[in-house]
Amino acid sequence: MTAQPISAIAVASRQAVLLVFVSLVFGGLTAWLHPRMPGYAEGRMGAGALHLAAIEAQETPVLWVDARTEAEFEEAHIPGAILVNEDDWEGGLMRFMNVWDPAHWVVVYCDAETCQASQAVMQRLKDELGIDNVYYLEGGWQVWKEAQP
Amino acid sequence: MIMLLLRWLAGAVFVLSGILKIVEPGRFLLDLQAFGFISYPLAYATALFLPWMELFCGVALWANRLTRGASVLLAGLTLAFITLLLFSEWRGVDVECGCFGEWFVFPSLGAHVAFNLGLLVALVVIAVRSRATK
Numbered sequence: 001m002t003a004q005p006i007s008a009i010a011v012a013s014r015q016a017v018l019l020v021f022v023s024l025v026f027g028g029l030t031a032w033l034h035p036r037m038p039g040y041a042e043g044r045m046g047a048g049a050l051h052l053a054a055i056e057a058q059e060t061p062v063l064w065v066d067a068r069t070e071a072e073f074e075e076a077h078i079p080g081a082i083l084v085n086e087d088d089w090e091g092g093l094m095r096f097m098n099v100w101d102p103a104h105w106v107v108v109y110c111d112a113e114t115c116q117a118s119q120a121v122m123q124r125l126k127d128e129l130g131i132d133n134v135y136y137l138e139g140g141w142q143v144w145k146e147a148q149p
Numbered sequence: 150m151i152m153l154l155l156r157w158l159a160g161a162v163f164v165l166s167g168i169l170k171i172v173e174p175g176r177f178l179l180d181l182q183a184f185g186f187i188s189y190p191l192a193y194a195t196a197l198f199l200p201w202m203e204l205f206c207g208v209a210l211w212a213n214r215l216t217r218g219a220s221v222l223l224a225g226l227t228l229a230f231i232t233l234l235l236f237s238e239w240r241g242v243d244v245e246c247g248c249f250g251e252w253f254v255f256p257s258l259g260a261h262v263a264f265n266l267g268l269l270v271a272l273v274v275i276a277v278r279s280r281a282t283k
Contacts, residue, residue, distance in 0.1 A: 014218065015216075016219075019209065023201040024198055026205075027198035027199075028197070030174060030201070031197050036172075036173060036174060036175055038174075116180070116183050123179065127175060
């Protein structure tokens with residue numbers, strides 16, 4: 001009477017273990033071979049973050065990239081910033097390529113501390129264009145706005 | 150016929166979700182960290198392993214092979230994800246799930262949870278009704 005449920009659980013467990021094992025193998029291969037998988041130290045949220053004070057203290061020219069929505073960008077943005085967000089990635093990339101200079105730092109910002117868009121855009125610029133000196137502004141637009149006289 | 154439809158629909162969700170994460174693992178890693186309470190080593194390991202599990206389990210549902218194991222794993226995953234979504238909402242953390250990359254974003258938390266609850270029910274039905282020999 002009880003043989004069927006036990007058998008069903010045993011079958012499910014065996015199959016699940018097999019699927020997990022195969023996934024672990026491919027996950028390991030991803031870590032090793034995937035060109036877009038960040039290294040362990042590079043993928044940590046916060047890696048690539050810059051404080052506003054650090055940006056203002058250095059002399060390298062900065063290209064500001066606004067990763068917020070188009071409506072927020074139109075309302076106000078850091079002077080000279082270009083709009084590059086994931087809503088219109090191709091259009092943003094065209095704008096970026098028109099003004100990008102390898103000698104500049106690229107600093108991406110989104111709205112505030114809690115948004116992820118700046119880090120996502122930073123990562124994509126690194127991955128898709130192979131640019132190293134891309135960072136994101138810690139605290140984003142809110143921090144920049146508060147720092148203005 | 151209904152079982153076939155359920156397997157194909159549930160399989161499609163996870164195959165698509167898995168492929169999009171496999172293509173952009175860095176993005177998925179950021180999404181995981183944005184939840185705020187997953188440790189970095191766990192997030193990194195999950196970003197490597199979980200997309201493949203979604204893909205293989207989705208393909209297993211399509212092929213009707215290892216069906217019971219795949220549906221049990223995916224049901225557990227979906228349940229954990231619903232909990233994670235609700236917990237994040239309760240903590241006031243604004244997160245993107247990263248489920249379907251840029252292709253599709255749920256209009257509201259309610260729609261997101263409802264979709265996942267539907268998926269969970271489908272997976273439970275598949276797990277219960279699938280033959281143990283497959």
